[in-house]
Every structure is written in C-alpha cells, then in structure tokens.
Amino acid sequence: MYRILIVEDTPAEAELLRGYLQRYAGEKNLSFSVDVLPSALELINSRHVADLVFMDIDMPGINGMEAAEILRTYDTETPIVFVTNLAQYAVRGYAVDAVDFVVKPVEYGDFAMRMDRAMRVVARNAKRTLALPTADGVRVVAQDDVTHVDLAKHDVCYHLSDGTELRERGSLREAERHLDPRSFLRISSGCLVNMARVERIGRESVTVTGGAELFYSRSQRRHALETLANYVGRSF
Incomplete structure (x- = not known):
C-alpha cells in the first residue's frame, strides 16, 4: 500500500484529489492510503511520512x-x-526536485497522466529509501547514504555517510528486510555493510566511508569475501 499525502487548505479541492486518487488506484489495481493536512505548517510540525505528496502552493501562512x-x-x-x-x-x-505540477482546475485526464510519471518515481523510491526516527520526528534517507547498520543494545543503528547516526528499536533481521540485498551484506551477526560504501577490503575487516573498520565474524568471513569480490569484480 502506498501512502499518499494531500496538503490542501480548501476541503473541496482536497476531496477532488482524494476522489481522483481512488479512481486511479482502481484503474491501475493499486492500493493507496490517503491522508489530508489542511496547512503547510501542519506538515512541517508533524513531519508526516508519505510515499508521495500533493502540495497546494497558494496557502495562508507558510x-x-x-x-x-x-x-x-x-x-x-x-x-x-x-x-x-x-x-x-x-x-x-525544480529547485526542490518537484516531480510535476498539476494546474487547477484539475482535470482527471491530466491528473492520471501525471500520476503515471509520479508513480514510476514512487516505485523506484520504495526500494531506495528508509524512513528513520529522529529527535524531531522522522528523516527520510537514501539507502545509498547508509554506510553500515549495526546493533547497540536494543537499537538498530544506521550510520550515514555524513557521520550522522540514526537509531530505531528492532532487530537487524527486521532492518535487513528493508535494505537492498544487492548492496547490503551481512558480515557478522551484528553488522550489515553497504558494499557501495566500502573503501578498503581486508582479509579480516572492511573499512567504509567515514573510516569505520568493521570485522567479519568467523562464520561469515568466507561468504563476505566472496560476495565482495563478486561485487567489485576482483579476487583476493
């Protein structure tokens, strides 16, 4: 199910978009969960997580x-x-990487055409992003920006290339289900590495962007080295 957010201060306009989304979902055999926020300020304060946002521009305040x-x-x-x-x-x-514009009054034919384009982006993003908790709410990050994932007591820790560490409650196995298996490799019972962020491969450890040295477990070492070799196209 895709999460769609409409940010619109005019109830009639919001309901029109909701109806178009329901019609589009039926035609394309998709499932949407649609939420409506009546102001841009509410969006910023709530940090609402969605897969696609429809944003009215002409709203009072922000x-x-x-x-x-x-x-x-x-x-x-x-x-x-x-x-x-x-x-x-x-x-x-375009400065905020908007996917598209829909001009009011919104006609369904134009809406559906632009939804086709937006859903191609949404489908790609579903495999490339993570929504992780922060002190202020939620931060959506690209999986490519994660250097490695490890455990700290009951938390799963996501280490980002800019040095940020984000944590959430859970298990590494749960986290692994949301990560791209073509990029993320388990090197021990407590650590997954993003192979695209590996800068040095040794016989006992790898070093990732930012300088963290991460060690293979004995049971994972052979598989990890073989997988890394295949990934970078070389042998050890």
Missing part, C-alpha cells in the same frame, strides 16, 4: 513552496507534485 523547501532539509527523497494555479512558481519547483 505556502506550499516554502514548506517544500523546509521539507527538503530533512527529506530529500519523497516525490512532491505541486497543485497550483500559480504558474510563476514552476521554475522554483
């Missing part, structure tokens, strides 16, 4: 464009489709 700029400070991945009658914002929209 407008949709300003909200998108704030959103991008903690979420660089979630696709945004602006819904607007303000064509002059189109250029600014």
Whole structure:
C-alpha cells in the first residue's frame, strides 16, 4: 500500500484529489492510503511520512513552496507534485526536485497522466529509501547514504555517510528486510555493510566511508569475501 499525502487548505479541492486518487488506484489495481493536512505548517510540525505528496502552493501562512523547501532539509527523497494555479512558481519547483505540477482546475485526464510519471518515481523510491526516527520526528534517507547498520543494545543503528547516526528499536533481521540485498551484506551477526560504501577490503575487516573498520565474524568471513569480490569484480 502506498501512502499518499494531500496538503490542501480548501476541503473541496482536497476531496477532488482524494476522489481522483481512488479512481486511479482502481484503474491501475493499486492500493493507496490517503491522508489530508489542511496547512503547510501542519506538515512541517508533524513531519508526516508519505510515499508521495500533493502540495497546494497558494496557502495562508507558510505556502506550499516554502514548506517544500523546509521539507527538503530533512527529506530529500519523497516525490512532491505541486497543485497550483500559480504558474510563476514552476521554475522554483525544480529547485526542490518537484516531480510535476498539476494546474487547477484539475482535470482527471491530466491528473492520471501525471500520476503515471509520479508513480514510476514512487516505485523506484520504495526500494531506495528508509524512513528513520529522529529527535524531531522522522528523516527520510537514501539507502545509498547508509554506510553500515549495526546493533547497540536494543537499537538498530544506521550510520550515514555524513557521520550522522540514526537509531530505531528492532532487530537487524527486521532492518535487513528493508535494505537492498544487492548492496547490503551481512558480515557478522551484528553488522550489515553497504558494499557501495566500502573503501578498503581486508582479509579480516572492511573499512567504509567515514573510516569505520568493521570485522567479519568467523562464520561469515568466507561468504563476505566472496560476495565482495563478486561485487567489485576482483579476487583476493
């Protein structure tokens, strides 16, 4: 099920989009969970997690464009489709990586065409991103930015290439189910490494972006070395 968020201060416009989404889901045999927020400020304060955001631009207080700029400070991945009658914002929209614009009054044919494009991005992102808790709420990160994942007591720790560490309760096995198996390799019972972030491969350990040295367990060492060799196209 895909999570769709509509940020729209006019109830009639929000319901129109909700209806279009239900119609589109039926036609494409998809399942959507649709939430509506009546203001951009509520989006920023709640840090609502979604797979796709429809954002009205012309809203009182913080407008949709300003909200998108704030959103991008903690979420660089979630696709945004602006819904607007303000064509002059189109250029600014590309600065926040907007997927598309839908011009009011919204017609279903145009909406469906733009949804096709947006859903291709959503489908790709579903395999490439993680929504992880922070002190302020949630941060959406690209899996490519994770150097390794390990355990600290009852927490799973995600180490990012910028030095940030994000934690959530759970097990490494649960975390592994959400990570791309083509990139992430288990090197011990307590550690997964992103092979794309490995900078040095040794017989006993690997070093990842940022300098962390991570050691193979005895049981995983042979498999880890073989998998790394295949990944980088060389032998040890």
